Amino acid sequence: MSRHHSRHRLAADILALDQLISHLSYDAESATRVRHAQELRGRMTMLLPVLSSLASVVDALHQHAAGIPQRLSHNMALASAWISAGAWAPLPALQLSPDAPIDDAGLEPGSAGPDWHAALAATAEGRLRELMELWQDCVSLQRRIGETAPQGEWAPVFQRWGVGAARHYDHGMLVFSTATTALAIFCMGMVWIWTGWADGAGAVALGAVSCCFFAAMDEPAPMIRSFFRWNVVCLVLATIYLFVVLPNAHDFEMLVLMFAVPYLIIGVMMAQPRLALIAMPLAVVTANDIGIQGAYNADFNAFFNGNVAGIAGILFALVWTLVARPFGTRAAVRRLVRASWGDIARNATGREPGEHADLRARMLDRLAQLVPRLAASEDETTGDGFAEVRVELSTLALQRELPALAPEHQRSVRRVLQGVASYYQARLDARADTPPQVLRDRLAKAIRKVASRADQASREAFAALVEMHVALFSAAPVAMSAAGVQPAGQAADPMSKQASNKQ
DSSP, X not given: OHHHHHHHHHHHHHHXXXXXXXXXXXXXXXXXXXXXXXXXXXXXXXXXXXXXHHHHHHHHHHHSTTOSOHHHHHHHHHHHHHHHTTSOSOOOOOOOOSSSOOOTTSOOXXXXXXXXXXXXHHHHHHHHHHHHHHHHHHHHHHHHHHOSSOOSOOOOSOOSSOOOOOOOOOHHHHHXXXXXXXXXXXXXXXXXXXXXXXXXXXXXXXXXXXXXXXTTSSOHHHHHHHHHHHHHHHHHHHHHIIIIIGGGOOSHHHHHHHHHHHHHHHHHHHTSHHHHHHHXXXXXXXXXXXXXXXXXXXXXXXXXXXXHHHXXXXXXXXXXXXXXXXXXXXXXXHHHHHHHHHHHHHHTTOOOGGGHHHHHHHHHHHHHHHHHHHHHOOOTTSOOSHHHHHHHHHHHHHHHHGGGSOHHHHHHHHHHHHHHHHHHHHHHTTSOSSOOHHHHHHHHHHHHHHHTOOSHHHHHHHHHHHHHHHHHHTTOOBOOOTTOOOBTTOOOOHHHHHHHHHO
């Protein structure tokens, strides 16, 4: 539970950083800080899939009979101590096992390839290195943002993935929110015209404000309801002040004294994020309702009609939103998850390497939007979104290394990519809920074949295939023997064997 909670907090911090960057960008003298903040945002986002991948592979090692290797346990303790100390010291070197030197991908030179346990351990060590490099980048960027005059150019430690500037936008939901808001304002305007209400302009104005302020939210109705409630409170306060308190103010000093106490309290509330949405209407709406003039002149009929019109407009916006947008966070979660499925189905079979950075950036941005919504959603049938991200990262890595692989390995990897694209297209079409056995067989064959070579491209492809298998099939082991690749602990299935031969 704590692991998921920390992921939700990290994603919420990323979205909050987005807002700070948008405000900071208006300051012409902060261009360097904005650039560093954007780099920090990108690396914080990349922490999400790296942490998820490391946790999943370590869980798979826990379930394996051999358990977690001593080398990996030592390296994780080393990384944990370094991060806990603030990552001020230089990046520590992870240690290799003294009795079995293994290269970066866990392949022993001269051997036919690692077993499944060694493959998982090598993948975990790779993710641990990526985590430490990303963490060091985040710490160094945080320091540079706080410096008055940063010296020199910032050089990243983590350079495995290029990060583009693309973002994920749900254009369908944007159009729907815009259309419903515009239609609500149009209907309020028509009601004002048809009724001939002299103070109806106030209803249209506050109704439009209510619709527009919260239109971008998944569930705007609760916020509009709160806005309506506090506007009623503001009306009561304004009535008391205008007709009971202010008649006793005979000079400017007395007027200031009467407003000082409540507005000092409201100012303190506004400085606290959890109370800001309450303090804002108390400060603005109450002052607007009172409408202080050069001379005291209170007309109860004009005051009541004008302010009740505004509250009526907010009430109309609330009812309209409840009718026009009954869905909420669950719908947004489903749309984000389906967008991830669609991205994988379209891009798994091939994209130009120059497009990978933007694809990766859009996918990570979608994940940062999805995780906080999952924390607020009670839909237990939807995945956490991390598996899709890890699968798509693996497909991009395989596409990048594909040209450098041997021809027979290229065929195996292409069949895996085609299987991944078909599976996620089937999910979009509601024809599949779990990965098919044929995709598992293709992955197992590709893992065995690629593991037989120790060149750089094969090592990268091997790590991506292992990562994809863990993401799709959890801790299910793969037999790495040369006689055949079959999920360990299962008897041969003649039907699946025939299907594999046909492919």
